[in-house]
Amino acid sequence: MGSDDAEVVVQSIQKVATAQAWAANAVRNIGNNQRSDLLTKWFGSKSSRVRQIAKQTANSVIEVLESCEIRTDEQECNKMPGVLAYVYPGMKNSQGQYVMFMCDASLNYNPLTGVLYHEAAHHPYSNRDDVIYGRGDCQELAQSNPNGALNNADSHEYYVTDLNTR
Numbered sequence: 001m002g003s004d005d006a007e008v009v010v011q012s013i014q015k016v017a018t019a020q021a022w023a024a025n026a027v028r029n030i031g032n033n034q035r036s037d038l039l040t041k042w043f044g045s046k047s048s049r050v051r052q053i054a055k056q057t058a059n060s061v062i063e064v065l066e067s068c069e070i071r072t073d074e075q076e077c078n079k080m081p082g083v084l085a086y087v088y089p090g091m092k093n094s095q096g097q098y099v100m101f102m103c104d105a106s107l108n109y110n111p112l113t114g115v116l117y118h119e120a121a122h123h124p125y126s127n128r129d130d131v132i133y134g135r136g137d138c139q140e141l142a143q144s145n146p147n148g149a150l151n152n153a154d155s156h157e158y159y160v161t162d163l164n165t166r
């Protein structure tokens with residue numbers, strides 16, 4: 001393991017509690033009907049289904065991050081230039097903790113907390129998918145295919161990032 005690899009693990013671990021706080025804030029906001037504009041922005045509407053799925057995802061992220069192991073695998077990351085992080089959905093270590101792999105590329109991404117939220121959302125029970133990446137494409141997806149947006153980890157990442165940083 002190179003020093004950069006250790007660094008990405010250390011920095012990611014430092015953000016786990018923040019990602020949980022972001023998720024808890026999302027649950028709170030959805031419950032109180034606050035910042036519904038951000039639900040519309042990222043999921044096309046503020047319908048009860050949108051609210052339910054965004055909240056379910058946030059609650060699942062809280063649970064995953066409550067018991068997770070952050071790893072890095074330099075060889076795997078090097079095969080996927082530009083990939084910030086990845087998981088094998090449902091993969092746990094021998095202690096029953098969900099495993100999340102972070103790559104050096106995420107050290108240049110701001111906010112790293114959003115990446116953790118994205119990866120945790122891939123694990124059960126929310127099991128969100130990768131439909132499309134990037135803010136511009138995700139905002140378009142919210143309009144053209146709201147169900148796709150609801151299933152898209154990046155859309156959930158941007159929703160909580162906006163909620164907690166703007």
Ligand SMILES: [Zn+2]
Pocket residue numbers: 118119122129130153154
């Ligand atoms: Zn993903």
